Amino acid sequence: MSNLEELGLCLTVYVKKTFIDGNHLKTKIIKQMTRLNQFTFFIRSFINIFNEMSFPSTEDIQQTFIDFPFNKMISYFNNFADRKQSQCYIYSYPFLTRYYTGITNNFPGGLFEHVRSVSLFDEQPFEHEFFLRIQKSFPFIEELSLVNGKPQNRKQSYESNSNNQTLSLIEYFFxxxxxxxxVHDDYIEQFLFHIKTYLQNNIIVYVDYESLQRVTHNFTRDSTRTNCAKISKLHLWGQGKRSNSLEEYFPYAKICYGIY
Structure with a gap:
């Protein structure tokens, strides 16, 4: 290992007291690998929160990368009160990995042209502007997964604007x-409303049956019809059952049923 000249590291780790930061990388890796001349990494570290624990700020984490001998470094962290967890990201930039997992509202942005698969999670709502930022940061995204049970706060303001003049269309070409x-029903609407999101043809969608039934008004809603017609394979979870209205609403989709 001491003779390595190039190293790429992708880790998700649970730690007890301190997040993985620049000091750890300098002492545990760089000083041990004296011939290393290229080092890229993507590290998520989690700490379970007990009582009143104090955590470093993003600025504190970034300070540990002073005099770091490689590329630009990005760091940020999130607190999840419901899960009683705190999470810290550190990664090298430009970002060369094809996967970026667990993105929250604190995501600092940037351009990630190599990333093809993205997952989103937060205990705070994702608003329309957040999804616009995600699309701009990951222009070649091919797979997107989302976990968020909190309703959008600004959804009503969009619905009350009949002309949708302030709503930028989010276009997913790949x-x-x-x-x-x-997810909460609001995020199913976020992706199926054609005035909010453009989807390409032949997309595969995994969704809860009852949520989809509510959002599409029992498979009759016009505002979700355009994007639903672009689905080539529909995986429905929960106690759903086949019906003529469902099949007519998804005219080009192979429909598969699963149970949680």
């Missing part, structure tokens, strides 16, 4: 798979 089976 998206092939969309996982929205563990």
């Amino acid at each position: 998206l092939k798979k969309l996982y929205i089976s563990n």
Whole structure:
């Protein structure tokens, strides 16, 4: 290992007291590998929160990368009160990995042209502007998964604007798979409303049956019809059952049923 010249590291780790930061990388890796001349990494570290624990700020984490001998480094962290967890990201930039997992509202942005698969999670709502930022940061995204049970706060303001003058259309030109089976109904609307989101043809969608039934008004709603007609394979989770209205609403989709 001491003779390595190039190293790429992708880790998700649970730690007890301190997040993985620049000091860890300098002492545990760089000083041990004296011939290393290229080092790229993507590290998520989690700490379970007990009582009143204090955590470093993003600025504190970033300070540990002073005099770091390689590429630009990005760091940020999130607190999840419901899960009683705190999460810290550190990664090298430009970002060369094809996967970026667990993105929250604190995502600092950037351009990630190599990433093809993205997952989103937060205990705070994802608003329309957040999804616009995600699309701009990951222009070649092919798979997108989402977990968020909190309703959008600004959804009503969009619905009250009959002309939708302030709503920017989010265009996913390369998206092939969309996982929205563990979300609030607002996010199913976010992706199926054609005035909010443009989807390409032949997309595969994973979604909860009852949620989809509500959002599409029992498979009759016009505002979700355009994007639903672009689905080539529909994976429905929960106690759903086949019906003529469902099949007519998804005219080009192979429909598969699953149970949680």
